[in-house]
Every structure is written in C-alpha cells, then in structure tokens.
Amino acid sequence: MIITHAELQVNPAKEEEFLAEIRTLIAASKQEEGNVDYSLKRDVENPNHFTMIEMWKDMDAVQSHNNSEHFKAFGAKAQAFLAGPLAVRMFEGQELKLS
Template sequence: MIIIHAGFQIQTDKEDDFLVEIRPLIEASRSEEGNISYDLVKDTEKAGAYTMVELWKDMDAVKFHNQTEHFTSFTATAPKYFTVPPQVKVYDAQPVAKK
C-alpha cells in the first residue's frame, strides 16, 4: 500500500476558492481503480494549512492517478493558491498483522 501526504499552505484569502477547485479532484480520485482513500484534512491550529492523505493499492495506481485529467488540471492551476510549494511525502506501507 502506498500512502501519500501532500501538505498545502494556502493563502487564507483564497481558501474558499481552493476548496471549490480541489473538490472535483477529490471526487474523481476516489473513484479511481486502486484508490483506497483520498481525504483533505484541514489543520485546526495553523491557518491555511491542509494535508491531502491518499492511500493507494500500489505504485501503479499512483502513476495512473498522476496522469489523469483531473490531477493534471488541478496541478496546473493550484499554484495560484499556495504560499509555498506543496510538501509531498510518499510511504510504502504494509498493514500490521493482527495477533
């Protein structure tokens, strides 16, 4: 399983527009084959801070996702909302076996 944390720092006066623009990306990504979950989380302590938490079946699913129209369209227009470039962390994880 691949876990991705994409951290966004959004200009506070553009948060509402950012949330409107990211909604189609979230909805379309959740319907992709290989997607386990795709959730945008708002930091409750830091203004304008969000993290996209993505879980994917495997790296092939991530590669497919990164080539979709909804992803490439969002990544082309989203920088106008950022105060700094996104901070992306990718993890290769395995579920912990229950004992």
C-alpha cells in the same frame, strides 16, 4: 499500499477557490481504480495548512492517478492557491491486523 501526504499552505484569500477545486479532485480521485482513500485534513492550529492523505493499492495506481486529467487540471491551478511550496511525502505502508 502506497501512502502519500501532500502538505499545502493555502493563501487565505484563495481558500474558497481552493476548496471548490479540491472537491472536484477528491471526488474524481476516489473513483479511480486502485484508490483506497483520498481525503483532505485541516490543521487545527494553522487553519491555512491542509494535508491531503492519499492511499493507493500500488505504484501503478499512483502513476495512473498522476497522469489523470483531473489531477493535471488541479496541478495547473494549484500555484494560484498556495502561499508556499507544496511538500509531498510518499511511503509504502503495511496494514496491521491488531485484533
């Protein structure tokens, strides 16, 4: 499983616009083949800091997502919302069976 954490520092004046655009991205991404989870979290100590947590079946699913029209459309608009550079961390994870 491929896990991506994308850290976004959003301009407070652009938050509503950001949230409207990210809703579209999340809804479309969740429909993609190979998507396990796609969710947005807000930092409780810094309300302008968001983390997008993506989980994908494999790297092929990630590449397909990165080439999707909805991902490209969001990427083309993202700089208008951000107050700092986008930080992305990607790693391979293994689900643990703890029971």
